Amino acid sequence: MGGTAGGTDTAAQRGAAASGQAGGQAGAAADRSPAQTGAAARQSAAQAGAPGMTTAQGGIQMEGMDPEHRQIMLRLGEARGPDFDKAYIQAQVRAHQQAVDLFTAYVQSGDQADLKLWAAQTLPKLQQHLQRAQQMQQSM
Secondary structure, eight states: OOTTTTTTHHHHBTTTTTGHHHHHHHHHHHOOOOGGHHHHHHHHHTTTTTTEEEEETTEEEEETTTHHHHHHHHHHHHOOOHHHHHHHHHHHHHHHHHHHHHHHHHHOOOOOOHHHHHHHHHHHHHHHHHHHHHHHHOOO
């Protein structure tokens, strides 16, 4: 099994449609601010052996991960090819929908004006990412 320097495969390496989705991934990545790249930083930290992060069974595990996300990680860790693609995009659609719902609720009833403004400014990009993920899911 191929992997990165830390021994973990990326979504692009596991999925069957990796090369076909590169444009959508590049567009989504370009929309991210430095604050939104925390997942990549956490992955690098885990690969470097940072506290609170472990690598187990060839994949990154975060201490204290809730049962729902742990189950998603297990499902992704076991899937390959088209099965991985379907599980991954399903998780992305769900996560983006949850983010849109959270940001929408805060825009409507948040109690901190500056955070409310940021949520309102960020919401259109989240909605755009959700729409892209849904389109990818429908094309499978």
